[in-house]
Amino acid sequence: MKFDAIVLGGGIVGTSVALQLQRRGVKVALVDRKAPGNETSLGNAGLIQREGVYPYAFPRDFASLARYAGNRATDARYHPMAIPKLAPFLFKYWHHSRADRHAQIAKAYSTLIEHSVSEHRALIEAAGAQNLLRKGGWIKAFRTNRAFENAVVEASRWADEYGVEYDILQDDTLRRAEPSISSVLRAAVRYSASDSVSDPAGLVDAYAKLFEQLGGTILLGDAFTLQPGWRVNTQSGMAEAEYVVLAMGPWSGDLTSKLGYSLPLEVKRGYHMHYAAQPGATLNQPVLDAEVGYMITPMLRGIRLTTGVELGFRDSPKTPVQLEAVEPIARDVFPLGERLDAEPWLGRRPCTPDMMPVIGPAPHHKNLWFAFGHAHHGLTLGPITGRVIAEAITGEAATVDLRPFRADRF
Template sequence: MSRSVIVLGAGMVGVSCALSLQKRGLDVTLVDRREPGTETSYGNAGVLARSSIMPLNAPSLWRKLPSYLGNRSPALHLDPARLIAEPGWMLRFLWEARPSRLAARVAALESLMAHTVPLHRELMTQAGILHRLRETGTLKLWRSEAGFASAQAEHDFLREHHIESQVLDRQAISAVERDLKPIFPAGLLIPANASVDAPGPVTSAYADLFVNRGGRIEQAEIRSLTRAGSGWAATTDSSAFAADLIVVALGPWSGDLLRPLGLNPQLGVERGYHRHLRAIGSASLSRPVYDVDAAYFMAPMEQGYRVTSGVDLSARDAPDNHRQIDAVTASAREAFPLGDVVEAQPWRGARPTLPDSLPMIGEAPRNPGLWLAFGNQHIGFSTGPVTGEILAAMITGETPIADPKPFAPGRYIA
């Protein structure tokens, strides 16, 4: 008789864990309060970011801090109430930015990102949605001549890690994206990255694949976790589900469920916004672009052109603050012919981030059978499938496709 598993959370990470466990013969039930792919996994630029191997809190963060003070930068909004409420997380996030920690964290991220595009391509093929995959790369853009030095430095860094990129001047940028306005003298094209035209529906299609292979999805609000004999039980607003193993993949809500068990994963939350706009006339983009100086992604999507904001470090459930998304929308209009806004209000979501910018993948200390898969921060959509493969291999005694040690829960949970 196969072991039973309940996966809590139907975002990209949770759905991927369910698929990887199912593939190995386990009896899997997926539980979430919402339909698959309608929370955090819905709101991103749709990038499969092979090149995202530099941690969010790289040592360069220290020199950027003065520009973030006063909330004048579109890249970051810091709510003083959050700083007062969570000083420990903020300080540890900064402490992890010291240079001596950088190489190990880059190597850990690279071990994940190397599998991003191949695993997604495989799942999209199996789910019958390969038409949603664009292997046209991504384009980073700088608004000043000084951007050439930044583009060249990133090109050199990526080359050291065998990731192809091309430094572009204004004319070359126009050749790659003819409808961008000529306001960017420097750019970096990264062909190794890919993207999708609708992240939410991609996650939903993976969930459909899970169901078509015999998996079960239950829509319910998860209230608590308890031991049940040699296994675990998840109590919801409608019933309880028991299994041999539990996987917590609830993204920014994971800590809420673990703290009553005496487990504090040191999980922080970054909020973000996006809105969709229609292009004017026949203007189009072939790939997502990132405006470095104005701090936004603009990505062609099924719903229109999605413009994403920088990081909002307010409390997870605080009221919306549209300062950043309004600022970057204005900047995006400077760069590309954008017309009407599609939705009445911007979308807002939250991303789960651990102090070292690495996910937590593995069994919880002192709690056999309780497995954790969260903290994938801005690369959760990219790294969901590899997270699932690592976790499922550990559960079934296989050798994971990436070393799980850097992602061990024990680095934050005693």
């Protein structure tokens, strides 16, 4: 089976790359071991974060470091056995998180973020998936005045630097926005220019269906059979193409290592669980309980509770202690009913130490392209990543300068 391009990885990034290439007349095969949207892209909070110009940094103040070191924080936990392996990565992450370095990273990162909502909306309209889109932003809510005031200062700075839109919700305005939320959340910043979706996996599926309608081919196969030339084994036979795009999320490092690259890619693990809402209770938009570190989001399946970060080996068994810790807190904030899932879902966010994705050509292989390492913003950046990869491969004028995201920066 001969194609112009093979995209390895059927998450939001890989599916978006395949779709953006196919829309430009490139004959594309999308290859994964599962149907699109059934790994990391299945389990996020559904946010398309136009405000996310500053990627999530490693804490540098002593008080935060001491709190996390005790391994009892609700927003971040770690597996002690994994820390020796993760230590070099975490040190580099800490290094890049210094305020001046973080600000420089934001200048590059914002060039992607500014297109996140518009690119999603264009694909959502083309895919006929408007029923999954929720406009109007998301709420970052606080329990104490001090934390709220710090968040307002931060939002104001982001607005001045990058045009990030936000609203202030206090007392009656917060109650009107979310009447079922407890008054323990006293005030909030709403990032009004962001969007969210009610079924992230369903959105990937809608993009995949549009890809097929445009003539694209979805194949089940093993990306690790990739051979230069470029060929990969699938259940339907050998697929060959001139170009290959590696967009395998947290598994990308395994294949790049096989190809001779040493890229600093680790994972942040996270969990979710769905709940019924108690009779009469409504949740209108995603709400982050910022000082505890979990989010509740209205999804088609129910209210999705997503946890913070768990640092550990990618393939270690589930240890959903964060979910168990925050569930009773979340029940005090919103009237959650019964659990709807048989067990917590575990996902793995692929991360680089400078908080930016790897997007661009492979340094040592012709016609091999990388698109991974999007950390918390995989859903947010999927379509714009797909667009810039497609533009580069087809020779179109570039929407975004890819030089800051190239693999050879490491």
